[in-house]
Amino acid sequence: MSENDVLDGVGARLRELRRAxxxxxxxxxxxxxxxxxxxxxxxTGKLRPTLEQLLPLARAHGVPLDDLVAAPPTGDPRxxxxxxxRFGLTIVPLTRxxxxxxxxxxxxxxxxxxxxxxxxxxxxxxxxxxxTGRVRFVLGDQEYVLGEGEAAEFDTRxxxxxGSAGKRSAEVLTLFGPQxxxxxxxxxx
Numbered sequence: 001m002s003e004n005d006v007l008d009g010v011g012a013r014l015r016e017l018r019r020a021x022x023x024x025x026x027x028x029x030x031x032x033x034x035x036x037x038x039x040x041x042x043x044t045g046k047l048r049p050t051l052e053q054l055l056p057l058a059r060a061h062g063v064p065l066d067d068l069v070a071a072p073p074t075g076d077p078r079x080x081x082x083x084x085x086r087f088g089l090t091i092v093p094l095t096r097x098x099x100x101x102x103x104x105x106x107x108x109x110x111x112x113x114x115x116x117x118x119x120x121x122x123x124x125x126x127x128x129x130x131x132t133g134r135v136r137f138v139l140g141d142q143e144y145v146l147g148e149g150e151a152a153e154f155d156t157r158x159x160x161x162x163g164s165a166g167k168r169s170a171e172v173l174t175l176f177g178p179q180x181x182x183x184x185x186x187x188x189x
Contacts, residue, residue, distance in 0.1 A: 009070055010054075011045040017061040017068075018043070032056035063096060101177040108135065108164040108172065119159035126176045127153040128162070133170030136163050 018028055018039075025036040032039075034053060041047035042057075049057075058065045065071075083092045094103035106128075119138060128135075129151040137144045138161040139154055145165045146152060154160060156176075164170040 007048055007069065008045070010049050010068055011043045013068055013070065014039075014057060014061075015043040017063065021061065028057075028060060031060045062093070067096065101175055104174045104176065105131075106172045106174055108133075108162065108170040110167050110169055111136065111164045119161045120156075121159050122156050124156040124176055124178055125154070126156050126174060127151065128172045128174040131171040131173055133168050134165040135170045135172060136165035137161075 018025070023031075025039050028034075028039055029036040033056060034042075038047065038053070042049055042053065054065055054068055058068050061068075081092050081094070083090050085091075088109060090107040092105040092107075094105060095101075130146050130148050132148055134148075135146045137146055137152055138159075139152075140158050140160075144152065162172070
């Protein structure tokens, strides 16, 4: 694969990533330090990207640089997960492509370190499965405690809050998708 082949598809991938995040060129410009004009020219293929431009774009979109340039696979099957700290939680993204259903492993700190009064709403649909610990789940006016091996599925437009229900941390596998995309779990007999 030549350098031209690798760089030819970058613009379309950049546009797809930005649109999947719902970001405008202006918002991405303030996030990356690149002008909106430069971003537009990169997305339309009128400007060939440089490493100095691709690095902040990969960071902003949360994807490896290899994904932006569609680098050929190296044959290494390992996945290099990068945990993030957000809102007092440890979040490990398990999916690498933008858009569609996203998978995360979330570590909730022991109870008492977060407040169920801070319920949130947003577009989407969520499914979660408790791997370890116990989870307190508030959905609208209802409250549930889920243990290891239990799962819940809900519309994220309903005010909700999830946190550990005990003195131990809770570990959860979460699937989150755009509104209308639901996770369906089935088993074969």
